[in-house]
Amino acid sequence: MSRLLFLLTLGAIGVQLSGCVIFREPVENPQSPTQHPAPAYSGTPTSPYPAPPAAAEPAPAPTPPPPANVPPPATRQFHLGPAATALVAQAHRQAAGGDPQLAISTIERALRIEPDNPLLWLELGDIHETAGHFDQAAGMGHKALQLATGDPRAQSASWHLIADSLKARGRNGEAAEAQRRADELAPQ
Amino acid sequence: LKIWRYLLAIVVLCGIALAVYVVHLDRIVTTQFEGRRWTLPAQVYAAPLELYTGEDLSAPDLEHELQRLQYRRVDHVDKPGSYSRQGDRFQVSLRAARFADESRPATLLNIASNGAGISGLTDITGKDVAIARLEPLLIGSIFPIHGEDRIVVTPEQVPPMLPAALKAVEDRNFDTHFGVDPLGVLRALWVDARSGQFEQGGSTLTQQLVKNYFLDSRRTAGRKIREAIMAMLLEVHFSKTDIMTAYINEIQLGQDGDRAIRGFGLASQFYFGKPLVELDVAQVATLVAVARGPSYYDPRRHPDRALKRRNVVLGLMAEQKIISSADAQAAQGRPLGVMGRGSGGYYPAYLDLVRRTLRRDYREEDLTESGLSVFTNLDPRTQELAEKILDKELTRLDHLHKIKGAPLEGSVVVTAPQSGDVTAVIGGREAGFDGFNRALDARRPIGSLVKPFVYLAAIETGRYNPATIIQDVPVDIKIPGAPDWQPENFEHDINGPIPMVRGLARSLNLATINVGMDIGLDTVRHSLQRFGIEEDPPRIPSLLLGTFELTPLDVAQLYTGIANGGFKTNLRAVRAVLGADGKALKAFNLDVAPVAQPDAVFAVQMMMEQVMQRGTGTPAQSILPTGVVVAGKSGTSSDLRDSWFAGFSGNAVAVVWVGYDDDRVTGLTGSQGALGVWDRLLTAIGPTSVSSVMPESLHPVSIDFRTGYEPSASCAPDPVTVYVPLSFTPPPAPPGCTVFGTAPKSGTAGGAKPEPTLLDRAGKWLQGITH
Numbered sequence: 019m020s021r022l023l024f025l026l027t028l029g030a031i032g033v034q035l036s037g038c039v040i041f042r043e044p045v046e047n048p049q050s051p052t053q054h055p056a057p058a059y060s061g062t063p064t065s066p067y068p069a070p071p072a073a074a075e076p077a078p079a080p081t082p083p084p085p086a087n088v089p090p091p092a093t094r095q096f097h098l099g100p101a102a103t104a105l106v107a108q109a110h111r112q113a114a115g116g117d118p119q120l121a122i123s124t125i126e127r128a129l130r131i132e133p134d135n136p137l138l139w140l141e142l143g144d145i146h147e148t149a150g151h152f153d154q155a156a157g158m159g160h161k162a163l164q165l166a167t168g169d170p171r172a173q174s175a176s177w178h179l180i181a182d183s184l185k186a187r188g189r190n191g192e193a194a195e196a197q198r199r200a201d202e203l204a205p206q
Numbered sequence: 207l208k209i210w211r212y213l214l215a216i217v218v219l220c221g222i223a224l225a226v227y228v229v230h231l232d233r234i235v236t237t238q239f240e241g242r243r244w245t246l247p248a249q250v251y252a253a254p255l256e257l258y259t260g261e262d263l264s265a266p267d268l269e270h271e272l273q274r275l276q277y278r279r280v281d282h283v284d285k286p287g288s289y290s291r292q293g294d295r296f297q298v299s300l301r302a303a304r305f306a307d308e309s310r311p312a313t314l315l316n317i318a319s320n321g322a323g324i325s326g327l328t329d330i331t332g333k334d335v336a337i338a339r340l341e342p343l344l345i346g347s348i349f350p351i352h353g354e355d356r357i358v359v360t361p362e363q364v365p366p367m368l369p370a371a372l373k374a375v376e377d378r379n380f381d382t383h384f385g386v387d388p389l390g391v392l393r394a395l396w397v398d399a400r401s402g403q404f405e406q407g408g409s410t411l412t413q414q415l416v417k418n419y420f421l422d423s424r425r426t427a428g429r430k431i432r433e434a435i436m437a438m439l440l441e442v443h444f445s446k447t448d449i450m451t452a453y454i455n456e457i458q459l460g461q462d463g464d465r466a467i468r469g470f471g472l473a474s475q476f477y478f479g480k481p482l483v484e485l486d487v488a489q490v491a492t493l494v495a496v497a498r499g500p501s502y503y504d505p506r507r508h509p510d511r512a513l514k515r516r517n518v519v520l521g522l523m524a525e526q527k528i529i530s531s532a533d534a535q536a537a538q539g540r541p542l543g544v545m546g547r548g549s550g551g552y553y554p555a556y557l558d559l560v561r562r563t564l565r566r567d568y569r570e571e572d573l574t575e576s577g578l579s580v581f582t583n584l585d586p587r588t589q590e591l592a593e594k595i596l597d598k599e600l601t602r603l604d605h606l607h608k609i610k611g612a613p614l615e616g617s618v619v620v621t622a623p624q625s626g627d628v629t630a631v632i633g634g635r636e637a638g639f640d641g642f643n644r645a646l647d648a649r650r651p652i653g654s655l656v657k658p659f660v661y662l663a664a665i666e667t668g669r670y671n672p673a674t675i676i677q678d679v680p681v682d683i684k685i686p687g688a689p690d691w692q693p694e695n696f697e698h699d700i701n702g703p704i705p706m707v708r709g710l711a712r713s714l715n716l717a718t719i720n721v722g723m724d725i726g727l728d729t730v731r732h733s734l735q736r737f738g739i740e741e742d743p744p745r746i747p748s749l750l751l752g753t754f755e756l757t758p759l760d761v762a763q764l765y766t767g768i769a770n771g772g773f774k775t776n777l778r779a780v781r782a783v784l785g786a787d788g789k790a791l792k793a794f795n796l797d798v799a800p801v802a803q804p805d806a807v808f809a810v811q812m813m814m815e816q817v818m819q820r821g822t823g824t825p826a827q828s829i830l831p832t833g834v835v836v837a838g839k840s841g842t843s844s845d846l847r848d849s850w851f852a853g854f855s856g857n858a859v860a861v862v863w864v865g866y867d868d869d870r871v872t873g874l875t876g877s878q879g880a881l882g883v884w885d886r887l888l889t890a891i892g893p894t895s896v897s898s899v900m901p902e903s904l905h906p907v908s909i910d911f912r913t914g915y916e917p918s919a920s921c922a923p924d925p926v927t928v929y930v931p932l933s934f935t936p937p938p939a940p941p942g943c944t945v946f947g948t949a950p951k952s953g954t955a956g957g958a959k960p961e962p963t964l965l966d967r968a969g970k971w972l973q974g975i976t977h
Contacts, residue, residue, distance in 0.1 A: 099258075100260070101259070101337040123782065133624035142796070160800045161800075164901075167900070
C-alpha cells in the first residue's frame with residue numbers, strides 16, 4: 019500500500035509540473051509543487067490520480083511519448099488521462115471488494131487506451147502481486163521499468179515492484195539489489 | 207355375440223397400444239422439450255469500441271461504428287439502438303449489453319466530437335462521463351459441425367408484432383386450438399384452392415414446432431399422426447406462451463454452408479445485423495415470410511420471391527388488424543433491406559483462431575451447447591480494412607504479373623504491440639470464405655524476416671552494435687556430406703566492410719551470414735525460441751537466411767516481441783469466457799515476460815526504422831503518412847516464392863504474406879508484393895510513430911551509412927543515426943574517400959574483428975574486380 023500512496027503523491031506532483039513531457043497541454047503558472055498531495059485512496063470512488071487541469075477546449079488525448087528518435091529528456095513525469103484515471107479508480111474498488119480478476123480486466127481496459135503508460139503497468143503488477151501472481155507481477159515491473167525511462171519516480175516504483183515479487187519468490191539476494199535500485203531512484 | 211367380444215378385445219388392445227404409444231411420445235415430449243430445451247452455441251463477440259474524451263475518433267468514424275452495430279439514425283432518440291446527430295453532436299440510446307467484466311443496462315449517452323476527436327461525453331443528466339463503450343459486435347458462434355446455430359430470445363426480447371404475424375399467417379386459431387386445427391386445415395385448403403397458390407398451410411404452429419424439434423423431414427402418414435399426437439401432448443403440458451417462444455427459437459430460417467440458422471433471434475442478426483426487438487414491420491414480415499420456406503424464400507438468393515411473400519404477409523397482417531392498411535402499404539413499398547453477405551460481421555479466419563484457443567480449455571460440447579459468451583480482441587474496423595486492402599492489392603498484382611494458374615493468395619495478422627491482442631486475422635483472399643486458413647496453417651519459409659533476430663542476438667553478445675563494421679563478403683560453409691554452401695546476396699553484389707545497420711536495412715545475406723556464423727547458430731536459434739515460436743528452427747547455417755517455415759501467426763508472435771521492446775506476450779484472440787449465467791469462467795490475462803535485453807531490442811528497432819528509410823521498405827514512404835516513423839522487415843523466400851513483410855507502428859504490428867497455394871514462383875520480393883498490402887493497411891489503420899524510448903545505456907551517434915565511419919564532409923557522406931553503448935564512438939573517416947572499392951584492406955576499424963579468412967577472400971576478390 020505504501021507504493022500506492024507514493025504513486026498517488028507523485029501523480030499529484032506530476033500535474034503541477036509544467037515541463038511534463040507526457041502531458042503536452044499548456045499549463046499556466048505551475049503552482050507551488052508542494053501543494054496538497056492527492057487524497058490517499060481509501061476505497062472511496064475518488065480518483066486516485068488527480069484530474070488534469072481543466073482545459074479550455076478540446077480535452078487532450080493521452081499524449082503519446084516522444085518519438086523514438088528523440089533522446090528522452092533528463093526527467094519527465096507520467097500521469098494518467100481522464101479515462102484511465104476513472105478506470106484505475108474502478109479497479110481499486112473492485113480489488114478492495116475482493117475481486118482481483120475484475121480489477122485486472124479493468125486495468126487491462128485502461129492499458130488498451132494508454133499502453134505506453136508505466137503507471138498502468140505498475141497498477142496491473144500491483145494487483146497481480148496482491149493476488150499472488152508473482153511471475154506476472156515481475157513481468158509488469160520490468161515492462162513498467164522499460165517505459166519509465168526518464169521518470170525516476172516511476173522507475174523507482176518499478177524496481178520496488180520487482181523487488182517485492184522477487185522477495186515473494188524467495189529470491190532475497192536479487193530482491194535486495196532491486197530494492198537498492200528502487201531506493202537510489204526514490205525522491206528524497 | 208362372440209364376434210363382438212373379439213371386436214371389443216381388439217378395440218381394447220388397440221386402445222392399450224395407443225395409450226402406450228401416447229405415453230411413450232409423452233415421455234419424449236416432456237423430457238426432451240422441458241429438459242434439454244436448446245443447445246446453445248457459444249456466442250463470440252468482437253472487442254467493444256471504447257469512447258472517451260480525447261479519443262482520436264472523428265464524427266464520421268463514430269457514425270460508421272454506430273451503423274456497424276445497426277443503430278438507426280432518428281430525429282429524436284427513443285428506443286435503444288437509435289441515435290440522433292446534429293453536426294458533431296450525437297445522442298445515442300445505447301443498448302443493454304454484456305461485456306467481459308460487467309453488464310450494462312440500456313443507457314443514454316451524449317457524445318460531442320470535433321475535428322480532432324471526441325471532445326466530451328455526458329449522460330442523460332448532463333454529467334460528464336469519463337469512459338463508455340458501445341456494445342461488442344456479435345461476430346459469430348461456435349456451433350457443432352453440420353449443426354444448428356441459434357440465439358435464444360426470451361418473450362421480452364420479441365417484438366409483439368412477431369407472434370401476432372405468425373398467428374395471422376400460419377395459425378389463426380393458435381390461441382384456442384388444442385394442438386391441431388381441423389378447421390384451419392379446411393380453411394387453408396379453401397384459400398389455396400381459390401387463389402390457386404400455396405398461401406396458407408394447414409399445420410398449426412405447434413405441429414410445425416414438433417416437426418422441427420422432434421422429427422426428421424420425411425413426409426409419411428405415420429409421421430403426420432405422430433406429429434399430431436405430439437402437438438396435442440405439447441399443448442397439454444405447456445402454455446401457449448411457452449409454445450410460441452419455443453417456436454420462435456426453434457424454427458429454421460436459413461442455411462449458411464454447414465450452419466443452420468435456427469430461431470428468429472439469430473435470423474434477425476443473420477439478415478439484418480441487429481437484435482430481434484428492434485426490427486420494423488417490414489423486417490418482421492420478411493422473417494415470417496422466410497419461415498414458410500427458408501430456402502425457397504431465401505431473401506439473399508431469391509429476393510423477388512421473398513419480397514412478394516413478405517408483401518403477402520403484410521397484407522394478412524393488415525387484414526387481421528395487426529397493423530393499419532396504411533402502415534402495410536408503406537411497408538410493402540420498402541426494399542427488403544437485407545445485409546449483403548460480404549458486408550462484414552462474419553470473420554471465419556478469426557473465429558478459427560478463437561475456436562483453437564478455446565479447445566485447449568473446453569470440450570467441444572461445452573462450446574457448442576452450453577451457451578458460453580466469448581469475448582475476443584477482434585477489431586472489426588481493422589479486420590475489414592485488412593480484408594479489403596489485401597484483396598485489392600492481390601488483384602493489382604495479378605494484373606501486373608499475369609502468371610498462369612490460380613490467382614495469388616495472401617494472409618494478414620494484426621496485433622497490438624504492448625498487449626499481444628490479435629486484432630485481425632485474414633486467412634485468404636476471400637476473407638468471408640471458411641476455407642484454408644493461411645494465417646494459421648500455411649507454413650512458409652520466412653526468408654529475411656529472420657534477420658532482425660540474428661542482429662539482436664549479435665548485439666546481445668556485447669560484441670556488436672548497429673555501428674559495428676561487419677563483412678559483406680562471400681562465404682564458403684562446409685556442410686558434412688553435402689556440397690559447400692556458397693550463398694549470395696539478392697543482387698549478387700558484394701559490399702565489403704559495412705556498418706551493421708546497412709546489413710539489415712539492405713537485407714544483405716552475406717553480411718548476415720558472417721555475423722550469424724560468428725555468434726553461432728545456437729545463439730540465433732535461442733534468439734528466436736524465447737520470443738515464443740512453437741517449433742525450434744533446424745540447426746543448419748541456412749537458418750540465417752530464414753529457410754525454415756513459419757505461419758504468419760508465428761511471425762506475428764515473433765515481431766510482437768520486438769515491437770514490445772523485447773517482452774514476450776502470448777498472442778491473445780480471447781479475452782474472457784462467461785458462462786450462460788453470466789459468471790466469468792476464464793480470463794486470458796495479459797502476461798509479459800522480459801526475454802531480451804531492452805537496449806539491444808531498442809537498437810534493433812531503430813535499425814528496422816532504417817529498413818523503411820533507406821532499405822527494402824522505402825517504397826512504403828510514398829504511401830505512409832509523412833512524419834510517422836514505423837519499423838519493418840521484408841522477407842523473400844528462395845526463387846521468389848513467398849513475399850513477406852512484417853513490421854510495426856506505435857499502435858499495430860502487422861504481418862503480411864503473399865504467394866501461391868501451390869508454391870509457384872511469384873516473381874515478387876517482399877517489397878514488391880507484401881509491402882504494398884502492409885503499408886496501405888497501416889496507413890488505413892492510422893499509424894502512430896514507434897513509441898520506444900531510448901534506454902539510458904545507449905546514445906545516438908551519426909555514422910556514414912555506407913562505411914560506418916564518422917560522416918566525413920569530404921566524401922559526400924550519407925549520415926544515419928544509430929544507437930550504440932555510451933562507451934562507443936564511431937571511428938573517424940580515414941583521409942580521402944573511403945567507400946568500398948577504394949577502401950584499404952584493413953576495414954576493421956571500430957568493430958568486431960572479422961574472421962581473417964573472410965577478409966582475405968574479400969581482398970582477393972577485390973583485387974580481381976578493381977583491375
